[in-house]
Amino acid sequence: MSQLIFHVDVNSAYLSWTAVKLLSEGRPDLRLIPSAIGGDKDKRKGIVVAKSIPAKQKGVKTGEPVGLALRKCPELVLEKPDFDLYRKCSAKFMDICRKYAPALEKYSIDECFLDMSGTENIYPDPIALAYKIKDEIKNTLGFTVNIGISTNKILAKMASDFEKPDKVHTLFPAEIETKLWPLPVGDLLFVGSATAEKLRKSGIKTIGDLARANIGFVKSILGNKMGQMLYDYANGIDDSPVRTSAREAKGYSISYTYEEDITDKARAYREFLALTEKVSSRMRSDSVKAYCITVTIRDTSFKTNPTRRSSPSQQT
Ligand SMILES: [Mg+2]
Incomplete structure (x- = not known):
């Protein structure tokens, strides 16, 4: 029996989430003006971690220094990232998805896979269901998502990346030749x-x-x-399963994108300690222990270097 997989992806997540919060405080909608998340406008330091469509049209790019972005677009509105807010927004949209999906895999802070296989009797029309989930997220949380639908994870993910924002796309095997x-x-x-x-x-x-x-x-x-x-x-071949959130909950992680490059070792160790303390305090409050620790470093070109360290004895 063939599988039915949805991939749900928040459109310009960091920018949208900050925009929704500022909108509730009476500020203009960041999504409609040239704006970006990241860096420090006064110091002209740091990098752009997310941008609005109007900022993109002015040539602002993700990952570039804020100073360069401001030269291209002097009226650019810059806001700092708020990772506590992002974690809350992430949990909220995934809770809506969970109401409909028998299995959900959190793929990143703003993306999840839903395994909808076997739900044909409850939801005979998967496209109509995807629209329902998309619209419920938009109407209750104020931000938009794209949903890709297919028979496996890779095709569903590729489908959600088609035209944005606020869209549902299918990429079934019969559509690979024309759409992919x-x-x-x-x-x-x-x-x-x-x-x-x-x-x-x-x-x-x-x-x-x-x-x-x-x-x-x-x-x-x-x-x-x-x-x-x-x-x-x-060729659209991928048989990896949707890993449910029960397994996801076994991992504790924290990540942070700095407003400026960290170039000296002492500062790097300090920041590393601060992040470690935050994640371990969450673990202590849940009374859990870890036996495998992974550290991921992302450099200025957004390349990621994972290093894995396992320790034989359990430690908190
Ligand atoms: Mg996204």
Whole structure:
């Protein structure tokens, strides 16, 4: 029996969430003016972590220094990120999704997968259901999401990335050739700019080119593991299950994007200690222990370097 998977993705999450809060305080809607989250306007320091569509139209890019963004767009309204607010907004929209979905996997702070398989008798029309969930989030929480629908996670995720905001898209296997294959290869999940460049140099320009390429050739460019995975994704193949939130709840994490680069070791250790203290205080209040600790560092080009450390003995 084929699966039915939804991917729900908040549109410009950090910007939308801050916008909804400021709107409730009588401030103008950040989504309708050139605005961005991140950095410090007075010091002209830090980087842009999210931007509005009007800011995008002025050339403001995510990840660029605030000073550069302000030169492109002097009227840019800058707001600081508020991660406590973001965690609350994240929990609220996922609670709405949970009302309808037998299984939910939190994929990131603003994205989740819903396994809707076997719900045909309760919800005979999955597209109508996706609209209902999308509209309920918009009407009760004030921000919009995209929902992608398909038979597995990769296709549902690719579908939610089609035209934004506030849209429902399907990408069923029969639609792969027309909706997925014409896209540039760099649009495929996990194809970063370096991988896309390697593929383009080898004549693979679209996702369809990758799907129809010789698998041996793809592996010779990207290595066996990565080559096979991306080749499968381009062909819409993915059998990974939706991991329910019961398993999700076993992990405790915290992350923070700094308004300025941290370049000295002493400061890095201080910040690291502060984050560790925050996450461990949550764990203490839940009376849980950890046996595996993962540290992830994201650099100025938004590249992520995970390092994993496991300790044999349990520790709080
Ligand atoms: Mg998003």
